Amino acid sequence: MSVMKRVSLIFKSKANRALDRMEDPRETLDYSYQRQLEMLTQVRRGVADVATSRKRLELQMNTLQQQQNKLEGQAKQALGAGREDLAREALSRRSTLQTQYADLETQYHSLQADEEKLTAASQRLQAKVEAFRTQKETIKATYTAAEAQTRIGEAVSGISEEMGDVGMAVQRAQDKTAQMQARAGAIDELMASGALDDVTGTGRDDIQSELDQMRGGQDVELELERLKGEIGGAPKREIESGPVDGAAQASPATPAEQPQAGESS
Amino acid sequence: MIVRILGEGQLRVDDAATDELNVLDAALGKAVNAGDEQAFRPALTALLDRVRSLGTPLAEDALEPSDLILPYSDAGLDDVRELTTGEGLIPG
Numbered sequence: 001m002s003v004m005k006r007v008s009l010i011f012k013s014k015a016n017r018a019l020d021r022m023e024d025p026r027e028t029l030d031y032s033y034q035r036q037l038e039m040l041t042q043v044r045r046g047v048a049d050v051a052t053s054r055k056r057l058e059l060q061m062n063t064l065q066q067q068q069n070k071l072e073g074q075a076k077q078a079l080g081a082g083r084e085d086l087a088r089e090a091l092s093r094r095s096t097l098q099t100q101y102a103d104l105e106t107q108y109h110s111l112q113a114d115e116e117k118l119t120a121a122s123q124r125l126q127a128k129v130e131a132f133r134t135q136k137e138t139i140k141a142t143y144t145a146a147e148a149q150t151r152i153g154e155a156v157s158g159i160s161e162e163m164g165d166v167g168m169a170v171q172r173a174q175d176k177t178a179q180m181q182a183r184a185g186a187i188d189e190l191m192a193s194g195a196l197d198d199v200t201g202t203g204r205d206d207i208q209s210e211l212d213q214m215r216g217g218q219d220v221e222l223e224l225e226r227l228k229g230e231i232g233g234a235p236k237r238e239i240e241s242g243p244v245d246g247a248a249q250a251s252p253a254t255p256a257e258q259p260q261a262g263e264s265s
Numbered sequence: 266m267i268v269r270i271l272g273e274g275q276l277r278v279d280d281a282a283t284d285e286l287n288v289l290d291a292a293l294g295k296a297v298n299a300g301d302e303q304a305f306r307p308a309l310t311a312l313l314d315r316v317r318s319l320g321t322p323l324a325e326d327a328l329e330p331s332d333l334i335l336p337y338s339d340a341g342l343d344d345v346r347e348l349t350t351g352e353g354l355i356p357g
Contacts, residue, residue, distance in 0.1 A: 002287065002290045002291065002294055003290055003293050003294045003297060003335075003336070003345065003349055004268075004286070004290050004312075004333040004334065004335055005333065006348075006349040006350075007271075007333075007334040007335065007336065007348050007349055008269075008331060008332065008333050008334040010348065010349070010350075011331075011334055012330070015330070117272055117273075120274075121272070121274075123325065124274055124325050127324075127325035127326040128325070128326055128327070128328060130326065131326035131327075131328055132328060135328065154328070154329070154330065155328050157330040158327070158328035158329045158330045159328055161269065161330055161331060161334070165269065165271050165272065168271065168272075168337075169271070169272050169337070172272075172337075
């Protein structure tokens, strides 16, 4: 049998089971209406859940974007200081973040589409529930139980199909947001641990501290030169061969000592 | 006839389109039965696209059951298989 027919048979048999449950078909109307109201609440909650997940992704994307900008700034700074190795490291970290960002962006668009679909489904269901309520009252007022049967059958199977559809859509959206929240949680943890600042996982932004040290070193040299100028007359060659020699050695080889030198100046 | 695309709503489609839709539906059914992932996606997309382009959306407050129901657009092969077997309600 064809796919289209098989799916509709599944839905019809579910609607029929709902109809068979009641002795007086008019009771079916009230029962079904209660179920519809519950389903409406469920759909609205589903829409809200998807929106929450989407907003959380948005925040994470912003944070990742800021990190990328920071790394790019560091790369520029490092290049300006002639440290191509540092610039390369910063850019390679940025590229890791770019991949993560692209992944989040895909999820974001998919959530956005789900949110739109669920919102539309919720509006459709709302319109149908209202139409059902009107019909329900008319049927109860005008028809005997026997006469009402056909009309009730139609109204109930029409709306129970809608409810089956919406119910499945909410379920799918919830499964998906649950998966995304698990992944979002993992990224939140990464951010909290500082591992995104520093992919080496030491929890410190080592690129920034090295850049700071370099700047510190330069400041020391400038300061020394200024002081020597004040003391007077020391030729420039002596500055280079003399005390500055120590500072120049310290900058790349033993970076840990460097900030102290910067502070003391 | 009234056709529902799950997740999208109901459309009214002229009965004259039945044969054409049956051909597309048969291709989808074949892919599902064979578990043919590669044929499945284009077959589902072709069927849904055709129904969308032929059909006119039903009013939102319409309470009519559909004659045919189609899987949602991002359904996978397993999802469709589940939809067509339900809870083992359909014989054959």
